[in-house]
Amino acid sequence: MSQTISVISGDGIGPEIMQEAIRVLDALDCGLHYEFVEAGLNALEKHGDLLPGPTLDSIRKNRIALKGPLTTPVGKGFRSINVTLREIFDLYANVRPVLSVPGTRARYENVDIITVRENTEGAYLAADSRISDDGETAESKMVITRNGSERVTRYAFELARSADRSKVTLVHKANILKTVSGMFLDVARDVASEYPDITCEEMIVDATCMKLVMDPQQFDVIVTTNLFGDIISDLCAGLVGGLGMAPGANIGKDAAVFEAVHGSAPDIAGRNIANPCALMLASAQMLSHLGMQDRAQRLHLAITSAISSADRTTPDLGGSGTTGTFTDAIIERID
Ligand SMILES: NC(=O)c1ccc[n+]([C@@H]2O[C@H](COP(=O)([O-])OP(=O)(O)OC[C@H]3O[C@@H](n4cnc5c(N)ncnc54)[C@H](O)[C@@H]3O)[C@@H](O)[C@H]2O)c1
Numbered sequence: 001m002s003q004t005i006s007v008i009s010g011d012g013i014g015p016e017i018m019q020e021a022i023r024v025l026d027a028l029d030c031g032l033h034y035e036f037v038e039a040g041l042n043a044l045e046k047h048g049d050l051l052p053g054p055t056l057d058s059i060r061k062n063r064i065a066l067k068g069p070l071t072t073p074v075g076k077g078f079r080s081i082n083v084t085l086r087e088i089f090d091l092y093a094n095v096r097p098v099l100s101v102p103g104t105r106a107r108y109e110n111v112d113i114i115t116v117r118e119n120t121e122g123a124y125l126a127a128d129s130r131i132s133d134d135g136e137t138a139e140s141k142m143v144i145t146r147n148g149s150e151r152v153t154r155y156a157f158e159l160a161r162s163a164d165r166s167k168v169t170l171v172h173k174a175n176i177l178k179t180v181s182g183m184f185l186d187v188a189r190d191v192a193s194e195y196p197d198i199t200c201e202e203m204i205v206d207a208t209c210m211k212l213v214m215d216p217q218q219f220d221v222i223v224t225t226n227l228f229g230d231i232i233s234d235l236c237a238g239l240v241g242g243l244g245m246a247p248g249a250n251i252g253k254d255a256a257v258f259e260a261v262h263g264s265a266p267d268i269a270g271r272n273i274a275n276p277c278a279l280m281l282a283s284a285q286m287l288s289h290l291g292m293q294d295r296a297q298r299l300h301l302a303i304t305s306a307i308s309s310a311d312r313t314t315p316d317l318g319g320s321g322t323t324g325t326f327t328d329a330i331i332e333r334i335d
Contacts, residue, residue: 003290004033006058010068011040012264013274013323018068020276020327021283024302027331028295030287035062039081040070040264050081056088065257066286068279069264082259086119091250091257092148093155094119095285096233103307104241104317108216113236114165115222116156117229119250121148122180124226144180144225149187155251156223157195167199168192171208171224171232184225209235237261244275244316247282249289258286272322275314277303280330302333 009018025032037055044050050072059065070081085091094117100106121143129140153170160168170192174182185202192200203211205228212219212232216239222232237246243262250257260278268274280303287296306313311329313319321329 002031002033003064004035004062005286006055006062006065007034007036008039008055008065008067008070009036009042010264011042011071012069012266012269014040014068014070014264016269016272016323017260017274017276017279018066020323021066021279023327024280024299024330024334025283025287027334028287028299030292030295039067039085041073044073050078051084059085059089059255059257063255064286064290065255066279066283067257067259069260069262071264071266083125085257086250089250089252089255089257090120091252091255092118092120093152093249093251094229094233095155095159095249095251096229096236096246096261097281097285098233098236098240098246100240101245101304101307103310103313104245106241107239111216111236111239113212113216113219113222113239114159114163115224115229115233115236116152116159117224117233118148118152118184118226119229120226121145122226124230142177142180144183146183146187149184149225150191153188153191153223156221157191157198160198160221161195165198165220167201167220168195169208169219169222170200170202171205171222171228172202173205173228175204181225188223205232208232212236212239233261242316243278244314245277245281247278247280247285249282249285251289256286256289258282258289272324273315274323275316276323276327277307298334302330305333306330 009015035058037058039055072080097114100111123142126140131138170188172181172185174185246261248261284296284299306329312321312325
């Protein structure tokens with residue numbers, strides 16, 4: 001198969017980990033062609049634009065992008081690039097799997113949770129934000145729609161079915177946010193009723209956080225609204241050894257963007273010690289999305305084997321390897 005993907009190397013550690021992710025994709029002989037485009041601080045400095053038109057055109061054309069972390073400059077006038085990308089391409093489902101791997105600093109064994117986060121609406125968007133003239137009151141609007149709730153919940157149940165998962169947990173705060181979270185829950189219940197083969201449970205978001213910390217193995221697939229999903233998925237990343245192990249896919253009808261959950265890590269940029277696994281695991285998600293499940297599985301196995309053997313791993317995993325030598329160890333395990 002021949003598929004061109006848009007590649008955004010990103011800022012900070014982005015170029016270091018992207019170079020290694022592409023090395024493993026090439027080692028897997030995926031038949032991918034890469035169209036390198038720019039976004040983030042890098043693009044702002046070169047083109048005066050955080051998200052230049054040619055980058056958007058490339059994603060529109062190829063429909064698949066692999067993206068390194070992007071730095072959104074601090075200060076007024078800069079909107080989050082990730083939020084903008086999700087909006088432009090209507091990337092409504094943010095799929096964030098976490099899996100505990102022996103050899104990481106994971107707090108638990110046998111954690112295997114997929115959080116599906118609504119990605120295009122809700123409190124996270126901070127719609128119509130304003131501060132009152134006297135500076136005493138800040139406000140922003142939270143909008144939930146039937147359509148947004150329906151399509152993300154359906155995505156979660158379809159994912160559960162296709163991945164042979166047995167349970168989906170609907171996470172909400174409908175006891176207090178009766179209209180907005182209430183609408184999400186009502187719609188999600190309706191969708192759940194169409195999937196009698198999958199167990200559906202409902203859980204309030206605060207209780208979910210406690211149960212995730214105390215007994216994470218009880219969770220399988222979680223589906224929730226934007227802000228809750230943002231927080232819960234980072235909590236889940238913490239359960240399996242940190243952000244260096246957490247990938248994410250942003251899925252829409254016409255495009256999909258795959259990325260590491262972590263940011264550009266300016267504190268370690270340029271030192272060749274960043275853990276490349278999150279972006280490699282996002283690459284595995286991309287391969288599955290493209291129908292290359294076998295290669296995705298082989299990449300997974302190579303990563304888990306290198307970590308379990310503590311072979312040339314990066315310092316965040318307790319090793320003394322570099323981004324490059326750790327990737328060598330992974331590539332040597334790709335059969
Ligand atoms: N998806 C994205 O593009 C994305 C996500 C989050 C933050 N950001 C941006 O990234 C910048 C830095 O944000 P931050 O410092 O809050 O979060 P961060 O995720 O970049 O870093 C948090 C901590 O985790 C460490 N870390 C992150 N990734 C790592 C890796 N692969 N290997 C080893 N250690 C790793 C960092 O060194 C740092 O100590 C900000 O400009 C923020 O806006 C981008």
